[in-house]
Amino acid sequence: MPKPNIIRFWHGLLRLLVTVVVILGIFGLFLWLMGRDPIKSYRDTFRLNLLNPRGLAEVVVRMSPLLLTALGVAIPFRAGLINVGAEGQFMMGALLGTWVALNLPGLSQSLHLLLVILAGMLGGAVWGAIPGALGWANETITTLLLNYLAPLVVGYFVFGPWRAPELAMYPQTPEFPPSARFPMFFPGTRMHLGFFLGLFFLLAYGYLISRSRWGLELRAVGGNPEAARRLGIPVERWIVGAMVLGGALAGLAGIAEVAAIHGRLKMAISPGYGFMGFLVNWLAFANPIGILIMSFLVAFIASSGFTLQLTQRLPYAAVNVLMALILFTVLAKPFAKGVRR
């Protein structure tokens, strides 16, 4: 947009802070009801995840897939589509990327890695293209349903043809060859290439959506498809295109997680990164800076879940309560303000 409205920005930030305080208050109450000390819990959480460099690095590691899945939701969102399917696209990206990682040995590191990344993006793109191409069916429903299908497809390969022979009791593929592993940064942490890819795509998104001709057309499709059609913008093509791009980024998140963190494909590669990405996008309303802040926030909350598990012996499910609280607060927002985009 040509003229940023600085007042609206600060207003939004203030509203965000209030939201955070309200959520922390309610969750504190929940902790207290569970018989834990909320003040100490929060202090531990902050100390271990924000003030400790290793802890902070872990938050950033969790943030990497969130940046990408949130973008995977944000791009279709700008075209007026609700993509609930980032989780499935994440899984399919991991699947196709794994195929390339395991079946193209003997390539140089950079070429193999590039092909793995592209295959991951292709897997997610295909999974996103399906709902996009089914123009007559509601994309919210189709993307949601495809989330249930993706783990079944991954399961078929992981339990079946791709199962590693050496560790036959675990349903998982053999380990990736070194040439297919993501490079790691900052020894002692698990920071990997995926984070920088996430940042790169976030920057590209922020620039293209507001400054490029393609961003303008995409937003017009979301803003008024009838007018867009009459202005000669190929609306149907943009809808498929937005889903393909979104799916590709969610798929990239999937293969990054596998090729950097796990080193092999298995069923438990995502603690719900696709759904968290959806949450991030709704918190950020597809605003690039918002996506950066919110994916950090959600990653921090997810890490806190593990901290609380260790320090307070809270079940990890307690964090799901927190996530749900956030989701409710966010979903309530448009109704409180009168629906407006």
Add this chain to the structure above:
Amino acid sequence: MSNTDKTVVRLVGITKRFPGVLANDHVNLDLYPGEIHALLGENGAGKSTLMKILYGFYRADSGKIYVHGQEVQIRSPLDARKLGIGMVFQGFALIPALTVAENVALFMARLPRVLRPHNLHRVVEEASQRYGLELDPNAPVWQLSVGEQQKVELLKLLLAQARILIFDEPTKVLVPHEVEALFRVFAELRADGYSLIFITHKLREALACADRITVMRQGRVVGTVRPAEATEETLVNMMFGEHLAEVSRPPHGRNPGEPVLELRHVHAPRQGIAPALEDLNLVVREGEIVGVAGVSGNGQRELGDVILGLLRIAKGRKIFRGEDATRWPPRKLIRAGIAFIPEDPLGMAVVPWFSVLENFALLDPSRFSLWMGLRLSWARVRDSLQRGFARLELTPPPPYARAATLSGGNLQRLVLGRELSRPYHLVVGLYPTRGLDVRSANAVRQALLCAKEEGKGVLLISEDLQELFSLCDRLVVMLRGRIVGEFRPEETNVTEIGRVMTGTGVVHA
């Protein structure tokens, strides 16, 4: 107020200020029993604001409201309804999935816990027959035309015991014969002692059916007159405070040039409730305005869509400047030089929350892109907008205002400026003046005439016969998806065209 006061409603010194606008400035208005009162004025003259104050939608900053001689405080529409005031808004408040009777029941003051459909239907039917509304209580609302939905809104008010009825531009959404029917209903209601206020900016309607006409301009009442004492000219002068330049029509007899657009035996499949297009033959030449008359819903919108490439041609050919354009996608046609000016620009031509500048850039954005579209030059957009509007002698709307915040006239000006500031060969107007005030409508008409003068082809689809007669060189009439007649305006008259439009006239090919 004394008790001998005969007024039903008396507004005294109503003042309402919105940020930056004085919407109502010490407005006085009287309404008598059994009176049809027209509230006339340009878009933005303060008519709707005044009526929304009476209906409790807004509160006045100062001023008094008397109902039946008693001073009242109207804090909400509920208060207004208790006083027997009802309002029919432009956008209706009906639930599409429910039937007419159910929608009416929802609005009743005392809705019983258990509905007795028979009673309800009887009540609805009686009331609807009494005022000539002809509504089927069992029909689901989504099946009804806009005109019928308006009748349901009216019925709701009547059965909720409203005696003072306010209509916000009731004729805007209606086709001519529905307008006549509505005015007959108005007359019936007046005979029964109801008091009616209707907002309009159409002079002829005010003159045709009102007992008194109050004219507003820039938030003030200019005066109240009886139709017998007024002419269209005096009313126009009251509305605008100046002599408004009539659209000047250049003399006929110039020879139009080469064909810009030709449709040859075009067929297109049926779309929902709209008729299929059958065997359309149409030529638009350089330097002429071809009018398409017809009752709306007879395939005019589909004709526009076929020309713009939005609706697939099943059989036949479309020739644009000598090239076969039958299968061209919309973008190619637009780049080849088709400009399109629709009705309802907010719905059909702009993105509401885009700025004026962004909306301007949306038409063929390749003109402003750099680096294969990776970058848009906003400087170039601004420049093009300023020069384009200057060439058309239009004032551009503020470049950073969101389209949704512009008034109807400003919005249509944005569309005009965008579509006509680019090289083009054909303008298609699809009811381009619908819903506009007189001044804005004239700006659109003037732009079409200019286009013609410059040797462009113009196709004007309209329902306003006066508009068509005053602008067009040729006139075709559409009925049920076909072109059923072609005329020269100087060789025919409104009555003949009207008969052909309704399928009762003699057709000469």
